[in-house]
Amino acid sequence: MPGRPVRLPGSSDDATAASVADGLDALRAEVELPVDYPADALAEADAAARRPADAPHAPGRRADRTDVPLVTVDPVGSTDLDQAVHVERRGTGWRVRYAIADVAAFVVPGGALDAETHRRGLTCYSPDGRVPLHPTVLSEGAASLLPDQVRPAVLWQIDLDADGEPLDVHVERALVRSRAQLSYAQVQDALDAGTADDLLRGLAEVGRLRDARERARGGASLDVPEQEVVRADDGTYDLRFRATLPVEGWNAQISLLTGIVAARLMLDAGAGVVRTLPPADRRDVARLRRTAAALGIDWPDDLPYPDLLARLDSRRGTHAAFLREATTLFRGAGYRAFGAADAPAPAGDDAEHAAIRAPYAHVTAPLRRLVDRYGTEVCLAAVAGRAVPGWVHDALPDLPATMTRTGRRVAAFDRGALDLVEAVVLAPRVGERFTGVVVDADEPRDGRVRGALQLRDPAVVAPVTSAAGGLPLGGTVDVRLDEVSVAHRRVTFVAG
Known part of the structure; x- marks a missing residue:
């Protein structure tokens, strides 16, 4: 791939x-x-x-x-x-x-x-x-x-x-x-x-x-x-x-x-x-379903992922973002x-x-x-x-x-x-607010939840942290761009 x-x-x-x-x-x-x-x-x-x-x-x-x-x-x-x-x-x-x-x-x-x-x-x-x-x-x-x-x-x-x-x-x-x-x-x-x-x-x-x-x-x-x-x-x-x-x-x-x-x-x-x-791991398929929800892509429960991929048009921005994330199915x-x-x-x-x-x-x-x-x-x-x-x-x-x-x-x-x-x-946008959908989240630890956020614009997936319970999988959240480090190639968002 x-x-x-x-x-x-x-x-x-x-x-x-x-x-x-x-x-x-x-x-x-x-x-x-x-x-x-x-x-x-x-x-x-x-x-x-x-x-x-x-x-x-x-x-x-x-x-x-x-x-x-x-x-x-x-x-x-x-x-x-x-x-x-x-x-x-x-x-x-x-x-x-x-x-x-x-x-x-x-x-x-x-x-x-x-x-x-x-x-x-x-x-x-x-x-x-x-x-x-x-x-x-x-x-x-x-x-x-x-x-x-x-x-x-x-x-x-x-x-x-x-x-x-x-x-x-x-x-x-x-x-x-x-x-x-x-x-x-x-x-x-x-x-x-x-x-x-x-x-x-x-x-x-x-x-x-x-x-x-x-x-x-x-x-x-x-x-x-x-x-x-x-x-x-x-x-x-x-x-x-x-x-x-x-x-x-x-x-x-x-x-x-x-x-x-x-x-x-x-x-x-x-x-x-x-x-x-x-074969694709079930957890990867489940995570990709959350990404589809984040991007507003309809994925019926009974539709196998190869049939969904065949329906997508990479000339559409949301479809392009989804296709890029779909590469995780082929790990x-x-x-x-x-x-x-x-x-x-x-x-x-x-x-x-x-x-x-x-x-x-x-x-x-x-x-x-x-x-x-x-x-x-x-x-x-x-x-x-x-x-x-x-x-x-x-x-x-x-x-x-x-x-x-x-x-x-x-x-x-x-x-x-x-x-x-x-x-x-x-980097020039630190402090700005964005809207994205949670596509992955860990168990709460130290009163915080860490996960991954899919933004629509720009179309990136980046780490996000929130107070416990603040990262509902598949849910839309408002976030602030908290930190960018070019030297460390790191971007971090904070929900709330």
Whole structure:
């Protein structure tokens, strides 16, 4: 599930932006986020970037698929492009071709760069930029599927029936060339105006079909909007949510489709690493119901949460806030590696991702996520009918622990960055009064009750304290902003 990205406007000499920058530097040090690359890892990356795109990597030649008119669809300004897509009609069904950056063509197993990627695990995004998994000479250069550039890739070809269910899958190493780098807004505008080409119309149609299949399985996807800090005309700042466009969900469904078929390949082969998620905790569902009440969202008692999520529109501010808080339903996500004698392939419910309601594996973002490189190699071997490479087989048992460790570090940074930005935005408003709804409360202690408050404007959840009995769960309370500490990334409200 996505984290909580935050964007902050302002130049480097802006006092607010400078305050955030200083806080983020301190936060990176606090969570021990690797920033600088070792010299030997950088040297390996530079050398790999200079190799020809068709340099041999595995036995046999890399297929030339530069004739496939792929495009990338990403946020504006993205340069670390993992995926390029092409969708076309095939009889009554569809053919999806999905090119994924072939990071294994650039990273030597056991080398200095390989070791550094295991230390990092993930790209970490923040209001002032990103700390990438791979050096930018690769992640934003030679390995990125930039337009009009021949690139080594792993090309998935997935044939679907008329309902969007997979019929056949093929995976191969290939040379590809993206025809265009499109933004979500460009694609959505073209679809809305009726000027989109067959590829983009196909992307939308397949995305809708896969949405329907997900709902039929009882699955739930979250279109979590990006939180923005917006500067008003009077020089103050406010927290808002950027609306999530429908095409973002449809594009995500292509990635989910690929992850689902990848997991099936791994399970059939008896080796690989799948994404895991336990069912949502009842207490989290109950707390989320209180959040719905806080935001005025109608949630009938007999309506399962996946059906509610499917009804929400992230372009509405209250829905956006709710979707962000709904990420707490998906806590406990992890990975399960299998293939060794003491780690058999999971089966039945043990193999299912509780939110997707199907087995699922990460293979579509290798520039930004370490585990994808290994899952991809397992799928290539499975389709080719050959053994999993030794360097992959040997690394599989340790991957879940590596991804858990690095994921916790990035999650801690994400949470701290959001807390920091909220503190900066609210700092000028200490002493002001707000109205919010109590979404969590502890047992009384020392004559006080401590809990969490959901505000409508700005849309934040923050700690609140009150006299015993003064924090009724789901109730609306008037509060005063009592304290803001930017240095400690802390915001505190007092009820009454």
